Amino acid sequence: MPVIAVVGGQWGDEGKGKIIDLLAGRAHVVVRSQGGDNAGHTVVNPRGTFALHLVPAGIFNPATDCLIGPGVALNPEVLLAEIDALRERGVAADKLVISPRAHLVMPYHLVLDRLEEEARGPRAIGTTRRGIGPMYVDKVRRIGLVVGDLQDPVRLRERVSAAVERRNLQLARDFNAEPIDPRETASRYDQFAERIRPHIADTEPILERALRDGRTILLEGAHGTLLDLDHGSYPFVTTSSCTVGGLLNGAGIGPRHLTTALGVFKAYATRVGAGPMPTELDDEVGAHIRERGQEYGTRTGRPRRCGWFDAVAARHSVLVNGFHALAVTRLDILDALDELKVCIAYELHGQRIDHLPSQAEEVERCRPVWEGLKGWSSPTGNVQDWRELPTAARDYVRFLEDAVGVRAGLIGVGREREKTLFTGALP
Numbered sequence: 062m063p064v065i066a067v068v069g070g071q072w073g074d075e076g077k078g079k080i081i082d083l084l085a086g087r088a089h090v091v092v093r094s095q096g097g098d099n100a101g102h103t104v105v106n107p108r109g110t111f112a113l114h115l116v117p118a119g120i121f122n123p124a125t126d127c128l129i130g131p132g133v134a135l136n137p138e139v140l141l142a143e144i145d146a147l148r149e150r151g152v153a154a155d156k157l158v159i160s161p162r163a164h165l166v167m168p169y170h171l172v173l174d175r176l177e178e179e180a181r182g183p184r185a186i187g188t189t190r191r192g193i194g195p196m197y198v199d200k201v202r203r204i205g206l207v208v209g210d211l212q213d214p215v216r217l218r219e220r221v222s223a224a225v226e227r228r229n230l231q232l233a234r235d236f237n238a239e240p241i242d243p244r245e246t247a248s249r250y251d252q253f254a255e256r257i258r259p260h261i262a263d264t265e266p267i268l269e270r271a272l273r274d275g276r277t278i279l280l281e282g283a284h285g286t287l288l289d290l291d292h293g294s295y296p297f298v299t300t301s302s303c304t305v306g307g308l309l310n311g312a313g314i315g316p317r318h319l320t321t322a323l324g325v326f327k328a329y330a331t332r333v334g335a336g337p338m339p340t341e342l343d344d345e346v347g348a349h350i351r352e353r354g355q356e357y358g359t360r361t362g363r364p365r366r367c368g369w370f371d372a373v374a375a376r377h378s379v380l381v382n383g384f385h386a387l388a389v390t391r392l393d394i395l396d397a398l399d400e401l402k403v404c405i406a407y408e409l410h411g412q413r414i415d416h417l418p419s420q421a422e423e424v425e426r427c428r429p430v431w432e433g434l435k436g437w438s439s440p441t442g443n444v445q446d447w448r449e450l451p452t453a454a455r456d457y458v459r460f461l462e463d464a465v466g467v468r469a470g471l472i473g474v475g476r477e478r479e480k481t482l483f484t485g486a487l488p
């Protein structure tokens with residue numbers, strides 16, 4: 062009865078979507094547990110290339126139940142557009158079930174996300190502006206609207222217009238902003254509700270049955286551990302819990318059911334948005350990685366900041382998640398480089414340290430201590446067995462494994478689903 066959590070080990074965009082799509086071929090249930098459409102998961106499989114934001118990446122396997130769990134921030138408009146786009150390309154979302162406990166992203170959350178970012182000025186976080194932060198704020202204040210509210214049209218209209226009216230006062234007071242039309246918003250949400258209603262059901266009985274019957278459940282992480290609200294570089298973080306613990310909680314599965322925590326790491330590092338990134342490369346190697354890897358955001362199109370693999374930050378991620386195995390993705394992007402570097406420690410205030418400092422300001426001051434490694438200067442994209450990788454490529458992966466203390470069970474050598482090598486180390 063495997064329960065496998067697939068979690069981003071860095072700053073997001075590690076290739077979680079690809080791994081879920083691959084593993085979904087053997088899974089019965091795939092759950093999105095946290096975050097919202099600030100996520101962008103790219104999947105390349107025989108059906109085509111897809112960018113998913115809310116729909117779990119298990120959707121391409123018609124036999125898999127896809128759940129949106131209680132911890133998710135759901136923008137109904139985005140979800141419906143995604144379902145329509147999938148249907149147009151022949152992918153049905155009939156097996157998508159949404160927990161009534163999930164919270165709804167409202168139009169004022171999007172407005173607030175933008176206005177709050179603008180007000181931060183040079184301290185802007187670089188959010189995706191999908192309203193996710195403001196939505197989780199309302200959830201914690203216990204004033205949020207939930208997916209369950211979509212089930213009763215009369216109650217929905219009342220709640221939506223009351224919420225918009227209340228928020229208009231705040232928008233005018235704090236930002237001198239234009240009001241949002243409460244009636245128009247209520248009727249839009251009424252229309253969304255009609256289409257979303259057939260997908261709403263308690264997810265607990267589905268998970269309970271799956272666990273009892275020994276079925277395979279995949280938990281699809283969004284974002285990455287270094288963006289986690291508790292364990293990331295606060296305040297340059299997202300607003301949900303992106304770790305294994307967060308996924309279990311957001312799905313509603315107790316920790317004793319977890320069998321495998323799979324940490325997804327790129328063979329190098331990228332970050333979108335502001336915040337410290339000690340191994341960032343502001344040179345031609347960084348530009349080479351960005352162009353060869355087409356490192357532009359799936360959600361926002363922003364160029365991703367690129368750098369060498371940061372083993373110090375990765376060890377932090379391994380600690381807070383307790384990974385059983387790693388998936389090392391995008392090894393092929395390093396194919397053309399003769400020399401590689403890995404950050405094995407930091408230098409801070411003239412001292413060598415081997416842990417990630419808690420405060421963003423301190424991380425900002427860290428200088429990487431490098432270990433140089435030989436590149437393999439040959440293509441890996443067509444390799445079908447990990448033992449056939451060039452020796453230097455295998456040595457590189459082995460170095461990463463030793464540096465973080467966890468074995469790699471999967472190695473990615475291309476965007477397509479099948480360009481993933483199994484090493485036998487996946488429990």
Ligand code: GDP
Binds near residue numbers: 075105475476
């Ligand atoms: P996610 O948010 O973690 O699902 O990752 P994204 O989809 O945002 O970004 C990862 C990008 O890398 C996508 O364009 C994937 O298609 C691509 N990708 C994933 N694994 C590999 C790999 O092993 N090699 C290459 N070249 N691309 C990969």
Ligand code: IMO
Binds near residue numbers: 069189191282333
């Ligand atoms: P996936 O699931 C990369 C980053 C944003 C910003 C910070 C806060 O595709 O890996 P938010 O909109 O969440 O309030 O923004 O978090 N961020 C991501 N970066 N991949 C993601 O998701 C991200 N989700 C949020 O760029 O720095």
Ligand code: MG
Binds near residue numbers: 074075100103360
């Ligand atoms: Mg992404």
